[in-house]
Amino acid sequence: MSYTIAVIEGDGIGPELVRAATRVMDAAAAATGVELAYESVRAGADRFRETGSAVTPADMNRLREADGILKGPVGLPDVRHPDGTEAGLLGGILRPGLDAYANIRPIRQIPGVPTVTTWRPGEIDYVIVRENTEGLYLSRGLGVGNDQACVDQLFVSRHGTERIARRAFELARSRGGAPKDGVRRVTVVDKSNVLRSFALFRAVTTEVAAAYPDVELDFRYTDAAAHDLITDPAHFDVVLTENFVGDLLSDLGAATVGGLGMCPSANIGNRHAYFEPVHGSAPSIAGKDRANPTSQILSGAMLLEHLGCRAAADLVLAAVTRTFAEGGGTLDARGCLVDGAEAYVDQVVSRVEAAGATRDLTRPSRAD
Numbered sequence: 001m002s003y004t005i006a007v008i009e010g011d012g013i014g015p016e017l018v019r020a021a022t023r024v025m026d027a028a029a030a031a032t033g034v035e036l037a038y039e040s041v042r043a044g045a046d047r048f049r050e051t052g053s054a055v056t057p058a059d060m061n062r063l064r065e066a067d068g069i070l071k072g073p074v075g076l077p078d079v080r081h082p083d084g085t086e087a088g089l090l091g092g093i094l095r096p097g098l099d100a101y102a103n104i105r106p107i108r109q110i111p112g113v114p115t116v117t118t119w120r121p122g123e124i125d126y127v128i129v130r131e132n133t134e135g136l137y138l139s140r141g142l143g144v145g146n147d148q149a150c151v152d153q154l155f156v157s158r159h160g161t162e163r164i165a166r167r168a169f170e171l172a173r174s175r176g177g178a179p180k181d182g183v184r185r186v187t188v189v190d191k192s193n194v195l196r197s198f199a200l201f202r203a204v205t206t207e208v209a210a211a212y213p214d215v216e217l218d219f220r221y222t223d224a225a226a227h228d229l230i231t232d233p234a235h236f237d238v239v240l241t242e243n244f245v246g247d248l249l250s251d252l253g254a255a256t257v258g259g260l261g262m263c264p265s266a267n268i269g270n271r272h273a274y275f276e277p278v279h280g281s282a283p284s285i286a287g288k289d290r291a292n293p294t295s296q297i298l299s300g301a302m303l304l305e306h307l308g309c310r311a312a313a314d315l316v317l318a319a320v321t322r323t324f325a326e327g328g329g330t331l332d333a334r335g336c337l338v339d340g341a342e343a344y345v346d347q348v349v350s351r352v353e354a355a356g357a358t359r360d361l362t363r364p365s366r367a368d
Helices: 014-031 045-051 055-064 091-098 160-174 197-208 221-230 245-255 294-307 310-325 340-357
Strands: 002-008 035-040 068-071 102-108 126-132 187-192 216-223 238-241 264-268 275-276
Touching: 002 055, 002 221, 014 035, 014 068, 014 126, 014 294, 014 310, 055 068, 055 197, 068 160, 068 294, 102 160, 102 245, 102 294, 126 245, 160 187, 160 197, 160 238, 187 197, 187 221, 187 245, 216 221, 221 245, 238 245, 245 294, 275 310, 294 310, 310 340
Parallel strands: 002 035, 002 068, 068 275, 126 238, 187 216, 187 238
Antiparallel strands: 102 126, 102 264, 264 275
């Protein structure tokens, strides 16, 4: 099996995270008979500063032609549009441009990773499924206003809701259920008691749910969900949200499992997909061997699984889990690696190679 991966290194810590991820991916690929070829694509804030565009049309075509896309974090604090909004970001370009409508964000507590909660590993293991092409963020760059008032619109369609709901229910079918009770469950998070757009989101999802009688349909208002994801995370299996709400709740979830550096993500459409960390480019720690590459590495594992390279993905996930569980990765209060990122990646690669040599492809406790 041979695959071409388009790589966007990004800005700030992006290049060093991507290098770490491709090292681990290469080790897993070699152990499982997969060939990976990487094609670099320049995009992000630095590219915007040079050209006035975060990604060129020609490079968008290169991304569409790849088998998969691995993207590092992008954006720099000093690269801005005249209205003050951040320039050089890619979410508003890649998601609609690739029709990558499903943002999949696993929230999983790994043994050995310190957290701010008292929950134990295995008690936090859910996935946020966030609609990626509609919602409030569809107004990016399109808001109407002046220095006295501004308006951004929240857009929800039947078509967009149907396809993201189906994705959520199919994902729930593939998992083992919520940690608390083993029930396969989709929890819809909205503000349907206040906004008509969310009422449509809930109504359409309820219609889709009829085709999945084996998956429980559950509801939370957004504010209640923020509470319950902290106080009762084991109840949740798959959490389905509008774009803006999913962005907020995934950061909340990350705080309960060791920080943003522990959380990968996928942006998946029917034809194209790209994989990235959920955090930003953190230029203040770039080049200091401190940035935690776990989110990027696990995003690489999600890419491998999306390509059908399940054994390689399993090796990566198992190696990361074992490295932390065996004390190989120590995080400080900011989520940075105390003993350095390079040393941590060396340990992950060694565990991938060792497990591959013995074909120890046992998947960790639950699927993401």
